[in-house]
Amino acid sequence: MRDLADKLGSHLRGDGSVSVTSVSSLQSATGESLVFVEDAKHLDAALKSPAAAVIAGQFAPATNAAPKPILISAQPRLTFARAAKLLRDPDRNRAIHLRAIVPASAKIGKNVAVGPRAILGEHVKVGDESTIGAGSVIGDNVTIGIHCRVDANVTVYPRTTLGDRVIVQAGAVLGSEGFGYVRDSATGCYEQFPQIGLLEIEDDVEIGANATIDRGALDVTRIGRGTKIDNLVHVGHNCRIGENVVIAAQTGLSGSAVVEDNVIIGGQVGIADHVRIEAGAILGAQSGIPTKKVIRGKGVVFWGTPARPIREYLKELAFLSRAAKKER
Amino acid sequence: MRDLADKLGSHLRGDGSVSVTSVSSLQSATGESLVFVEDAKHLDAALKSPAAAVIAGQFAPATNAAPKPILISAQPRLTFARAAKLLRDPDRNRAIHLRAIVPASAKIGKNVAVGPRAILGEHVKVGDESTIGAGSVIGDNVTIGIHCRVDANVTVYPRTTLGDRVIVQAGAVLGSEGFGYVRDSATGCYEQFPQIGLLEIEDDVEIGANATIDRGALDVTRIGRGTKIDNLVHVGHNCRIGENVVIAAQTGLSGSAVVEDNVIIGGQVGIADHVRIEAGAILGAQSGIPTKKVIRGKGVVFWGTPARPIREYLKELAFLSRAAKKER
Amino acid sequence: MRDLADKLGSHLRGDGSVSVTSVSSLQSATGESLVFVEDAKHLDAALKSPAAAVIAGQFAPATNAAPKPILISAQPRLTFARAAKLLRDPDRNRAIHLRAIVPASAKIGKNVAVGPRAILGEHVKVGDESTIGAGSVIGDNVTIGIHCRVDANVTVYPRTTLGDRVIVQAGAVLGSEGFGYVRDSATGCYEQFPQIGLLEIEDDVEIGANATIDRGALDVTRIGRGTKIDNLVHVGHNCRIGENVVIAAQTGLSGSAVVEDNVIIGGQVGIADHVRIEAGAILGAQSGIPTKKVIRGKGVVFWGTPARPIREYLKELAFLSRAAKKER
Numbered sequence: 006m007r008d009l010a011d012k013l014g015s016h017l018r019g020d021g022s023v024s025v026t027s028v029s030s031l032q033s034a035t036g037e038s039l040v041f042v043e044d045a046k047h048l049d050a051a052l053k054s055p056a057a058a059v060i061a062g063q064f065a066p067a068t069n070a071a072p073k074p075i076l077i078s079a080q081p082r083l084t085f086a087r088a089a090k091l092l093r094d095p096d097r098n099r100a101i102h103l104r105a106i107v108p109a110s111a112k113i114g115k116n117v118a119v120g121p122r123a124i125l126g127e128h129v130k131v132g133d134e135s136t137i138g139a140g141s142v143i144g145d146n147v148t149i150g151i152h153c154r155v156d157a158n159v160t161v162y163p164r165t166t167l168g169d170r171v172i173v174q175a176g177a178v179l180g181s182e183g184f185g186y187v188r189d190s191a192t193g194c195y196e197q198f199p200q201i202g203l204l205e206i207e208d209d210v211e212i213g214a215n216a217t218i219d220r221g222a223l224d225v226t227r228i229g230r231g232t233k234i235d236n237l238v239h240v241g242h243n244c245r246i247g248e249n250v251v252i253a254a255q256t257g258l259s260g261s262a263v264v265e266d267n268v269i270i271g272g273q274v275g276i277a278d279h280v281r282i283e284a285g286a287i288l289g290a291q292s293g294i295p296t297k298k299v300i301r302g303k304g305v306v307f308w309g310t311p312a313r314p315i316r317e318y319l320k321e322l323a324f325l326s327r328a329a330k331k332e333r
Numbered sequence: 334m335r336d337l338a339d340k341l342g343s344h345l346r347g348d349g350s351v352s353v354t355s356v357s358s359l360q361s362a363t364g365e366s367l368v369f370v371e372d373a374k375h376l377d378a379a380l381k382s383p384a385a386a387v388i389a390g391q392f393a394p395a396t397n398a399a400p401k402p403i404l405i406s407a408q409p410r411l412t413f414a415r416a417a418k419l420l421r422d423p424d425r426n427r428a429i430h431l432r433a434i435v436p437a438s439a440k441i442g443k444n445v446a447v448g449p450r451a452i453l454g455e456h457v458k459v460g461d462e463s464t465i466g467a468g469s470v471i472g473d474n475v476t477i478g479i480h481c482r483v484d485a486n487v488t489v490y491p492r493t494t495l496g497d498r499v500i501v502q503a504g505a506v507l508g509s510e511g512f513g514y515v516r517d518s519a520t521g522c523y524e525q526f527p528q529i530g531l532l533e534i535e536d537d538v539e540i541g542a543n544a545t546i547d548r549g550a551l552d553v554t555r556i557g558r559g560t561k562i563d564n565l566v567h568v569g570h571n572c573r574i575g576e577n578v579v580i581a582a583q584t585g586l587s588g589s590a591v592v593e594d595n596v597i598i599g600g601q602v603g604i605a606d607h608v609r610i611e612a613g614a615i616l617g618a619q620s621g622i623p624t625k626k627v628i629r630g631k632g633v634v635f636w637g638t639p640a641r642p643i644r645e646y647l648k649e650l651a652f653l654s655r656a657a658k659k660e661r
Numbered sequence: 662m663r664d665l666a667d668k669l670g671s672h673l674r675g676d677g678s679v680s681v682t683s684v685s686s687l688q689s690a691t692g693e694s695l696v697f698v699e700d701a702k703h704l705d706a707a708l709k710s711p712a713a714a715v716i717a718g719q720f721a722p723a724t725n726a727a728p729k730p731i732l733i734s735a736q737p738r739l740t741f742a743r744a745a746k747l748l749r750d751p752d753r754n755r756a757i758h759l760r761a762i763v764p765a766s767a768k769i770g771k772n773v774a775v776g777p778r779a780i781l782g783e784h785v786k787v788g789d790e791s792t793i794g795a796g797s798v799i800g801d802n803v804t805i806g807i808h809c810r811v812d813a814n815v816t817v818y819p820r821t822t823l824g825d826r827v828i829v830q831a832g833a834v835l836g837s838e839g840f841g842y843v844r845d846s847a848t849g850c851y852e853q854f855p856q857i858g859l860l861e862i863e864d865d866v867e868i869g870a871n872a873t874i875d876r877g878a879l880d881v882t883r884i885g886r887g888t889k890i891d892n893l894v895h896v897g898h899n900c901r902i903g904e905n906v907v908i909a910a911q912t913g914l915s916g917s918a919v920v921e922d923n924v925i926i927g928g929q930v931g932i933a934d935h936v937r938i939e940a941g942a943i944l945g946a947q948s949g950i951p952t953k954k955v956i957r958g959k960g961v962v963f964w965g966t967p968a969r970p971i972r973e974y975l976k977e978l979a980f981l982s983r984a985a986k987k988e989r
Contacts, residue, residue, distance in 0.1 A: 027529075028527050028529070028551070029551055030550075030551035030552055032552065033551065033552055080515070080517065080518060082515045082526070083515045083516075083517055083524060085515075085526075085527070086515045086524050086525060086527060087524065089526075089527035089529065090525075090527075093529075104434065106760065106777050106778075120452075120470075121434050121452050122434075122450055122452060122468075122470075122778055122796070124776075124777050124778060124795045124796065138470070139452045139470045140450070140452065140470050140486070140488075140778075140796060140814070142776075142778075142795045142796050142813035142814055144813075156488070156509075157470035157472075158468070158470055158486055158488045158504075158506075158796070158814055158832075160796075160813045160814045160831035160832055160870075162831070174506070174509045174510060175470075175488035175490070175509055176488055176504060176506045176543065176545070176814075176832060176871070178814075178830070178831045178832045178871055178892075181812075181830045181831060181869065181870040181892065182830060184869060184889070184891040184892070184909060186907070187736070187738045187739045187741075187742045188739075189736065189739055190736060193905055193923065194865070194887050194905060195887060195889055195905060195907065196739060196742050196743065197742060197746075197867070198738070198741075198742050198745075199684050199741075199742060199745035199746075201683075201684070201745065201749075209522070213509065213545070214488075214506040214509040214545040214547075215504070215506055215543050215545050215565075215832070215871050215893075217832070217869070217870040217871050217892040217893055217910075219870075219892070222686075223684070223685055223686035223689065224686050224688065224689055231522050231523060233514055233523055235512040235567075236506075236509065236512070236545040236567050237543075237545055237565060237567050237585070237871075237893060239891075239892050239893050239910045239911055239928075241910065249521055249522060249523060251514070251523065253512060254512065254545075254567045254569065254585045254587070255567055255583065255585045255603075255911065257893070257911045257928050257929055259909070259910070259928060259946075271605075272567075272585050272587060272603055272605075273585055273601070273603045273929070275911075275928055275929045275946050275947045277927075277928075277946055290587075290603050290605055290621060290623075291603045291619075291621045291638050291947075293929075293946060293947045309638075310947050310965075311978070313982075317982070317985070320985045320986075320988075321981045321982060321985040322639070323985075324981070324984055324985040324988050325649045325652070325653060325981060325985075326641075326645070326649060328652055328656070328984070329645070329648045329649040329651075329652040330648075332648075332652050355857075356855050356857070356879070357879055358879035358880050360880065361879065361880055408843070408845065408846060410843045410854070411843045411844075411845055411852060413843075413854075413855070414843045414852050414853060414854050414855060415852065417854075417855035417857065418853075432762065448780075448798075449762050450778055450780060450796075450798075466798070467780045467798045468778070468780065468796060468798050468814070468816075484816070484837075485798035485800075485816045486796070486798055486814055486832075486834075502837045502838060503798075503816035503818070503834045503837060504814075504816055504832060504834045504871070504873070537850070539853070541837065541840060541873070542816075542834040542837040542873040542875075543832070543834055543871050543873050543893075559850050559851060561840070561842055561851055563840040563895075564834075564837065564840070564873040564875070564895050565871075565873055565893060565895050565913070577849055577850060577851060579842070579851065581840060581915070582840065582873075582895045582897065582913045582915070583895055583911065583913045583931075595849065599933075600895075600913050600915060600931055600933075601913055601929070601931040601949075618915075618931050618933055618949060618951075619947075619949045619966050637966075650967070653977050653980070653981060654969075654973070654977060656980055656984070657973070657976045657977040657979075657980040657981075658976075660976075
C-alpha cells in the first residue's frame with residue numbers, strides 16, 4: 006500500500022506493508038482487494054469487509070485505530086479509479102501478431118501490439134505503446150497516437166487521425182461517409198454529395214462499441230480532447246464536438262451539429278443538423294433538439310422534444326396530468 | 334408427415350405418407366411445404382393452397398375428408414416453429430476451418446464448427462455442437478456452452494460466459510467496458526471508473542445483430558435464461574435482466590438497471606440507470622423510464638416519457654388534442 | 662475544365678484550359694479546387710476565393726468578365742456532386758487479395774477487388790467493378806451486382822441479393838434473422854418463429870455503417886431502388902421499402918412495415934409492425950408510428966409520438982406551454 010499511496014499522491018493511515026492486488030466492490034472484496042467509500046456512513050462496512058485496504062475521504066477518523074489501512078483522498082472515487090489503472094495486469098502480448106497485415110510503408114512505434122487478423126493500410130502510423138485489436142481494419146494514411154487502444158473488429162476509414170490515449174471499443178466505425186445527398190429535381194433520384202473530408206479525434210477521447218462517426222463532407226468532423234462517447238452513438242458529418250463532452254448510449258448527432266465544451270448528453274438524445282449546444286448545457290435522455298436550434302445555459306438541464314428547460318417541461322407534464330384527470 | 338407428427342407430439346389427420354421438406358407462408362407454399370393457420374377462417378385457403386400439409390388447431394374438422402393432411406395442435410404457431418427447426422438443413426461444414434486461430438489452450442467440444450478467420454483466445458471453452466462464425470473474435474477465458482451459435486464478426490471480450498443454446502448474431506459485442514467515468518473536480522477531466530467485472534449470459538438467450546452488452550464495472554452484468562434481445566439494443570454495465578424477457582430493437586438500458594422476469598420491452602425504449610422494471614410489466618415503444626424509477630404492474634402497459642400506464646397517457650393525449658383545437 | 666464541363670453537360674463561361682483536381686468547400690479551396698454556389702449572394706466570395714473554378718446557377722453574370730471560369734448549371738449542388746465523382750482517384754488496388762478467401766464455386770466478374778481477410782461463401786456472385794472490403798463475410802449464395810462497394814467488416818447472410826451500384830458501409834449486417842418468437846403458453850418460454858426468408862436490395866441503394874437489415878421470416882424483406890439508409894438504422898423482417906426513400910440515422914422499422922416511394926424519414930423515428938407509410942410522407946425526427954397505423958399525405962410532415970401532422974402537434978405544444986404557465 007505504501008508504494009501505491011505514493012504513486013497516487015494520497016496520505017496513508019495505518020499499515021503500509023499490507024498488499025493489494027486489485028480493486029473491487031464492497032460486496033465482492035477479498036483479502037487482497039482495495040475498496041472505496043465516499044461518505045462516512047459506509048466506512049464502517051468497508052472496514053468490516055474482507056478488503057485489505059480502503060480509500061476514504063477526510064471524514065475517516067484521524068486515529069490509527071482502524072483495523073485496516075485507509076488511503077485518504079479528497080476525491081475517493083477518483084483515487085479508486087486511478088488505483089485500478091495502476092493495479093491492472095500489464096498486457097502480456099505486446100507484439101505484432103504473425104497473422105496481422107502490416108505493410109512496409111506503415112510506421113509502427115515501440116512496444117506496439119497488433120492483433121491477429123488486424124489489417125493496417127499503407128502509410129498507417131501507430132504511436133508507442135498502442136494496441137490494435139484482432140480483426141480491426143485500419144485504412145490507408147490513418148494516424149494513431151501513443152498509448153491508444155483500438156479493440157477488435159473496429160473499422161477506421163482512410164486518413165482518419167486519432168490523438169494520444171484514445172480508446173475505441175469493438176465494432177466502432179470511424180470516418181465513414183456521411184449521409185448527404187442531392188436530389189435531382191428532374192428524376193427524383195438522390196446522388197451522394199461528396200463525403201471526402203476528414204475525421205480528427207483528439208487526445209483522451211473514448212468511443213464505445215459499435216458507435217459510428219462520419220468523416221466531414223468537404224471539411225472536418227472533430228471530436229475534442231477528453232470527450233467520452235458511449236456505445237451505438239452516431240455522430241454525423243461535419244460535427245464539431247468540444248472538450249470533455251459526455252455522450253451516453255444511442256444518442257445521435259446529425260450533420261454539422263456543434264457541441265461545446267463540458268456538455269453532458271443523456272442516452273437516445275436526437276440532435277438535428279446545424280444545432281449548437283453551448284458550453285456546459287445538460288440534455289436529458291431522449292430529448293430532441295430541432296434543426297438549427299441553439300441550446301444555452303451552463304448547468305441547465307433540458308428535456309423533452311423539442312427540448313426545453315426541465316422545470317418548464319415538468320410543469321407542463323404536471324399540468325397535463327391534472328387537466329386530463331379533471332376532465333374525466 | 335407421420336414421422337414429423339410423432340416428433341412434434343401432434344395428432345395427424347389424413348395421409349401420413351405425404352412428404353414435406355420445408356415450412357412456408359401460404360403465399361409462397363409449394364407442393365412440399367408445410368403451412369399453418371391459427372383460426373378457422375384461414376383453414377380453407379390453406380387447404381386450397383399448393384401446400385403439402387397444414388398445421389391447424391382443434392377447430393379443424395374432425396373428418397378425414399380434407400384434401401391434405403392436417404396436423405392438429407393446441408398452439409399451431411408454436412408447432413410450426415418447432416417443425417421448422419426439425420426440417421432445417423443440417424449444417425454441412427461442422428469443422429474447425431484451417432484459417433481459424435484456435436490456441437492449444439482452448440478446450441473445444443465435439444462437433445464444433447469454427448469459421449474461417451475466427452479467432453479464439455487462450456483458455457477459451459466451446460461446448461459440443463456449437464458454431465463460431467467467420468471473423469468472430471472470442472477473448473481469453475471466454476466460456477461458450479453447448480449448441481450455441483455465434484455468427485460472423487461478433488466480438489466477445491475476455492472472461493464472458495455464455496450458457497447453452499445461446500445465439501449471437503453478426504456484429505454483436507459482448508462484454509465491452511461500460512460507460513462509467515469519474516470527473517476530476519480539479520481539472521474537469523473524466524477518468525474511467527474501473528470496468529473490470531463480468532458478463533454472464535444464461536441458457537437460451539438470443540442476441541441480435543450489432544447489439545452491445547457491457548460487462549459489469551466491478552461485479553456482474555447478467556442476462557437471464559430465455560431472454561431475447563433484438564438488433565442494436567444496448568445493455569449497460571451491471572444490468573440484471575431476468576428470465577424470458579423480450580427487448581425489441583434499439584432499446585437502451587443504462588447502468589445498473591434491473592429488469593425482472595417476463596417483462597416485454599418495445600423498440601427504442603430508454604431505461605435510465607438504477608431503474609427497476611418489475612415482473613411482467615410491458616413497456617411501449619419509445620417510452621422512457623427516468624433514473625431510479627420503479628415500474629410495477631404485471632401485464633400493465635406503460636407508455637410515454639416519463640412512462641405512465643397507457644390508459645392515463647392516452648387520456649392525456651386525447652385531452653391535449655381536444656384542448657388545442659378548442660383554443661383556436 | 663472544358664473536358665469536365667463536357668462530361669457534366671454544363672455550359673462553361675471563361676477559360677476552359679484551367680485545371681481542377683478536386684472539389685472543396687469555399688473555406689478550404691486551393692488553386693486546384695472546384696467549388697459551387699447556390700445563390701447570387703455567395704458568388705462574389707467564390708470568385709474571390711483561391712478556387713480554380715466555380716459551379717453556379719443561371720444567376721451568374723453572362724459576361725466573361727469573371728476572374729475565373731464558371732460552370733453554369735440549373736442544379737449547381739447536383740453538378741458539384743457529379744463533378745466530385747468524376748474527379749475521384751481511381752482505385753489503385755483492384756485485385757483479389759492473396760489473403761481473401763474466395764472458393765472455386767464463386768463467380769467473380771471483371772475488375773473486382775476483394776480485400777484482405779474478406780471471406781466469400783460458396784456460390785457467391787460478384788459483378789464487374791465491385792469491391793468487397795477487408796474483413797467482410799459474404800455468406801453462401803449471396804449475389805452482388807456490378808459497381809457495388811461493400812466496405813470493411815460487413816456481414817452479409819446467405820442468399821441475400823444486392824442489385825447494382827449498391828454501397829454498404831463498414832460494420833453493416835444484411836440478412837440477419839428477424840425478431841419473431843412464439844411463446845409456449847405452457848412453459849412461458851419463447852421459441853424462434855422461422856426466419857428463413859430472403860433479403861433483396863435493389864439497385865442504387867446505400868446503407869450506412871453498423872445498420873442492420875433482417876431477412877424475411879418466411880418471405881422477403883425488400884429495399885427498393887435508390888433508397889438511402891443511414892448509420893445504425895434497423896429494418897425488421899418482411900419490411901417493404903419503396904424507391905428513393907431516405908431514412909436517417911438510428912431509425913427503426915419493426916417487422917412487416919411498408920414504406921412507399923419517396924418517403925423521407927428523420928433520425929430516431931420508430932415505426933411499429935405492420936405500419937404503412939404512404940408515398941411522399943415526411944416523418945420528423947424521433948416521431949413514432951404505432952402498430953398497424955397508416956400515414957398518408959404526400960409532402961405532409963408528421964411529428965411526435967404517436968405521429969400527427971406537424972401543424973397539429975405544434976399547436977398542442979404551444980397550448981401546453983401557455984396553459985402550464987397560466988396555471989402557476
